[in-house]
Amino acid sequence: MxxxxxxxxxxxxxxxxxxxxxxEGEEFEDPKDIPHFEYREMYKLWYSLxxxxxxxxxxxxQDNLMSNAxxxxxxxxxxxxxxxxxxxxxxxxxxxxxxxxxxxxxISQALNAMDFNKIVVxxxxxxxxxxxxxxxxxxxxxxxxxxxxxDNNLAVIASFG
Numbered sequence: 001m002x003x004x005x006x007x008x009x010x011x012x013x014x015x016x017x018x019x020x021x022x023x024e025g026e027e028f029e030d031p032k033d034i035p036h037f038e039y040r041e042m043y044k045l046w047y048s049l050x051x052x053x054x055x056x057x058x059x060x061x062q063d064n065l066m067s068n069a070x071x072x073x074x075x076x077x078x079x080x081x082x083x084x085x086x087x088x089x090x091x092x093x094x095x096x097x098x099x100x101x102x103x104x105x106x107i108s109q110a111l112n113a114m115d116f117n118k119i120v121v122x123x124x125x126x127x128x129x130x131x132x133x134x135x136x137x138x139x140x141x142x143x144x145x146x147x148x149x150x151d152n153n154l155a156v157i158a159s160f161g
Contacts, residue, residue, distance in 0.1 A: 009152075036148060
């Protein structure tokens with residue numbers, strides 16, 4: 001399981017390119033002059049936040065919006081039969097997951113409806129009161145990233161390393 005999580009907003013065209021069968025080692029670069037692209041990193045905290053936001057799930061779940069917010073809805077390996085057969089999750093092999101621009105809008109709405117001060121409770125996370133602001137700040141950063149992506153019709157890639 002990765003120690004770090006990295007979140008990158010990108011165009012839906014970039015996601016579509018990497019999922020196509022035609023890319024064969026080619027690189028796709030979104031234009032650098034578009035001001036709405038973001039890159040954020042979250043340390044090991046991402047795993048605790050996944051458990052908190054999903055009411056205890058310890059593995060990604062494709063049908064859970066909050067799991068998708070942390071881990072992505074689908075892995076970027078596409079339909080790699082070997083990985084699927086072995087039931088690997090992308091955070092198990094330092095891979096990445098993604099959310100389409102449409103899923104990003106749903107995630108953004110769900111995050112905007114949450115009161116983080118009510119869900120980040122020390123007993124649920126086994127943390128001290130002094131650590132609460134760190135968790136809340138990371139959730140607010142995640143909410144801002146998804147809001148920006150939603151506002152600009154962007155997808156989000158979640159990578160683990």
